[in-house]
Amino acid sequence: MSSTPQLPPIAKIEQRTIVDLIARGRRIDERSPTDYRELKIETGLVQKANGSALVHLGKTKVMTGIKVELGEPFPDTPDQGVLTVNAELVPLASPSFEPGPPSEGAIELARVVDRGLRESKAIPLEKLCMEPGKKVIIVFVDVYVLDHDGNLIDASAMSALSALLTSKMRRFEVEGGEVHMKDELVPFQMQNEPVAVTVAKIDGNMVLDPCLEEELVVSSRLTVTSDRDGNVVAMQKGGMGPFTDQEIRQAVKIAIDKGREIREIIRGATGQG
Amino acid sequence: MSKPETRLIDENGLRVDGRRLDELRPIKLEVGTLDKADGSAYIEQGKNRIIAAVYGPREAHPKHIALADRAVIRCRYHMAPFSVEERKSPAPSRRELELSKVIREALETSIVSELYPRTSIDIFIEVLQSDGGSRCAGITAASLALADAGVPLREIVAACAATKIEGKIALDPSDIEDKMGEADLPVAFMPKSNAVTLIQMDGSLTEAEFNQALDLAIGACRKINELQIEALKRKYVAVREQAEESREVAT
Numbered sequence: 001m002s003s004t005p006q007l008p009p010i011a012k013i014e015q016r017t018i019v020d021l022i023a024r025g026r027r028i029d030e031r032s033p034t035d036y037r038e039l040k041i042e043t044g045l046v047q048k049a050n051g052s053a054l055v056h057l058g059k060t061k062v063m064t065g066i067k068v069e070l071g072e073p074f075p076d077t078p079d080q081g082v083l084t085v086n087a088e089l090v091p092l093a094s095p096s097f098e099p100g101p102p103s104e105g106a107i108e109l110a111r112v113v114d115r116g117l118r119e120s121k122a123i124p125l126e127k128l129c130m131e132p133g134k135k136v137i138i139v140f141v142d143v144y145v146l147d148h149d150g151n152l153i154d155a156s157a158m159s160a161l162s163a164l165l166t167s168k169m170r171r172f173e174v175e176g177g178e179v180h181m182k183d184e185l186v187p188f189q190m191q192n193e194p195v196a197v198t199v200a201k202i203d204g205n206m207v208l209d210p211c212l213e214e215e216l217v218v219s220s221r222l223t224v225t226s227d228r229d230g231n232v233v234a235m236q237k238g239g240m241g242p243f244t245d246q247e248i249r250q251a252v253k254i255a256i257d258k259g260r261e262i263r264e265i266i267r268g269a270t271g272q273g
Numbered sequence: 274m275s276k277p278e279t280r281l282i283d284e285n286g287l288r289v290d291g292r293r294l295d296e297l298r299p300i301k302l303e304v305g306t307l308d309k310a311d312g313s314a315y316i317e318q319g320k321n322r323i324i325a326a327v328y329g330p331r332e333a334h335p336k337h338i339a340l341a342d343r344a345v346i347r348c349r350y351h352m353a354p355f356s357v358e359e360r361k362s363p364a365p366s367r368r369e370l371e372l373s374k375v376i377r378e379a380l381e382t383s384i385v386s387e388l389y390p391r392t393s394i395d396i397f398i399e400v401l402q403s404d405g406g407s408r409c410a411g412i413t414a415a416s417l418a419l420a421d422a423g424v425p426l427r428e429i430v431a432a433c434a435a436t437k438i439e440g441k442i443a444l445d446p447s448d449i450e451d452k453m454g455e456a457d458l459p460v461a462f463m464p465k466s467n468a469v470t471l472i473q474m475d476g477s478l479t480e481a482e483f484n485q486a487l488d489l490a491i492g493a494c495r496k497i498n499e500l501q502i503e504a505l506k507r508k509y510v511a512v513r514e515q516a517e518e519s520r521e522v523a524t
Contacts, residue, residue: 001349001395002373003338004381104374107367119475222472232483235458235474240381242468245491249484256480 002104004240008096010216018217019203028213029058034254036209036262041158041269043166051167051188053270055159058211059149061093062156064163065142073129073136081128081136085114087143087156094148108238113143113157115234116194116225123164124189130172130179137169139188150212153223153236157196158266165190165270193272194233195262196225197255201241206251208258222248224255228263232256281438281450288450290319294443297433297493298404302414302504304421312422314504316414319447320404325414327422330392344389348377350411352400372408379412379432379461379471385425394424405451406434412461412471417501421508429505430470431497432461435486437478442485444493458486462494 018028025033037058046052051066073080087110089097102110117123128137141164143156168185200210200218210218219241225234232252237243243251266272282288292298298319307313310326333339350372354360365373380396396419398411409432416430436446437456446454456476462469469491478486 001347002370002377003347003393004340004343004345004377004386006338006340104370107370108374111367111371115475119477227477231477231479232474233477235472237375237469237472238378240378242382242463242466242470243472244467245469245487248469248472248487252480252483 007216010213014213015217018214022202022205022207022214027207029211033205033207034258036258037211039158039262039265041162041266043162043270049163050169051163051165053159053162053166054146055155055162057151057155057158057209059147060151060155061145061147062152062159063144063146064156064159065144066163066167067140067142068167068169069138069140070130070135071138073133077125078133079129080125081123082138083114083118083123083125083141084138085110085117085141085143085160087113087145089145089148093145097145097148108236109145109152109156110143112153112196112223112225112234112236113141113160115236116157116196117141117160117164119233120192120194120225120227122161122190122192122194124191127189130174131177135179148212150215151198151209154196154198154209157194157225158262161193161195162266162270164188165193165266165272192227193263193266194225194227195259195266196223196234197258197262198223199251199254201239201243201247206247206254208254222251224252224259226256226259230256230260279449279453281453282441288438288443290447294441295489297445297496298447300497300500302417302500304417304504304508310418310422312418312420312424314414314417314421316410318404318406318410318413319445320402321400321407321410322402323407323411323414324399324401325411325418326397327394327415327418327424328397329394329422330389330424331395333391333393338393339391342387342390344384344386345393346377346381346384346386346396347393348373348380348396348398348415350376350398350400350408352403352407356400356403375471375473376408376412376415380415380419380430382468382470383416383426383428383430383463384419385427388425394419403448405446405448406459409433409459409461413497413501417504420505428463428465428468429498429501430461430463431494431501432459432471433490433493433497434459435490435493437476437482437486442482442489444489456482456486458483458490460487460490460494462491462498464495464498
């Protein structure tokens, strides 16, 4: 059952400082409302994975590892590979993360990242089928939150995409129903680059990339994932506050624009031209 | 979302179930379906059959979940094992856990929970038969159940989804349109406050298509909101008539 969360306490004076600054178009860390924190992407840190990426977004750190396995397809898509996204809010990342089964926050995070990748058809799942109905490739995307200083959804989506863009798997050939695994490693032929941008509402004002302190005063957030053609492929609202329909339209516009900028940074960091 | 093999729109521009693109499925609402719950409601929308019940405000259990300045809102969206084509395990799936969260948030916006510190208000949504748009129908019913329980609300929340089928934006997707459609945009809305309290999307929409779909969904929420208010009135008019009758008998 989902319950109203117990938020960590934040001093009234700090709350007021954050809100007042944002009302004047400023932030506690001197950014403008639409600035992201410094973004650094490292790839290939985990050699045992098919691909990996560590995203530093300000002090937030999210690592994603990609693992590929052989398995059975879903009955309703017998000729497609399988994409599985999981997110772990690792207890070392925040005093509010506890070991145990995934929280609703972790499940939501994984499902929002999953939706962006799936709906933009970023991974060519139809090329990952070896034997229709019997044998396909399963792509595991494991998102690992290592340090939580806010905006986990955007950082996780960037990290998952960066890891996938730099992943390699063994080439296979299907001849007369026989599957031959080759020693040669080939990249996933990624077809799209979905980027999630979360617009947070603080006392009626919209900001991007809230840090943890700002998140404690966020009334609602709207994540908009857009693809390389500027189409919206996934959305998720969170938080107990509302958005007006005008605010949503404005947020979509902001997110598509910002998504383009971030996509270029990810392309640069993953050697995509 | 795969390419449609059967046509979702025929040569007359009508959908599989004969609806126009901007037409809702038939909706039936009933308030006060259950005896033991503090508030309850039942909805039929297309083939959806959903019961929602509310318990509370009541003492928060376990005690440590209580909040000092407001009621804790708890919500469970759950699908019966027999509600879908292939039996669903009764254990909550990741989808149900996510929906429980976003539905709680969608309803929590409407509840004046500051009035009941240290209590809990528990919302249960059971999908007995699922068609497309069950989270939205669940919200529509649950908001009525909250009103029926006498929980103070800023406004009643109505919800409806929009979709894209064969390249056209359409309202209130049924099961087959949900599976074969090119997008799904569930929206929950409070008309008087112009407040969107739930929005999710998957599929692919241009910005213009998105804006069109959002308009369509919000328009439908306004209509459903009127149906909700009628359904509430129906129950309480019946209650008043009953009270008057018994008074006459007594005198």
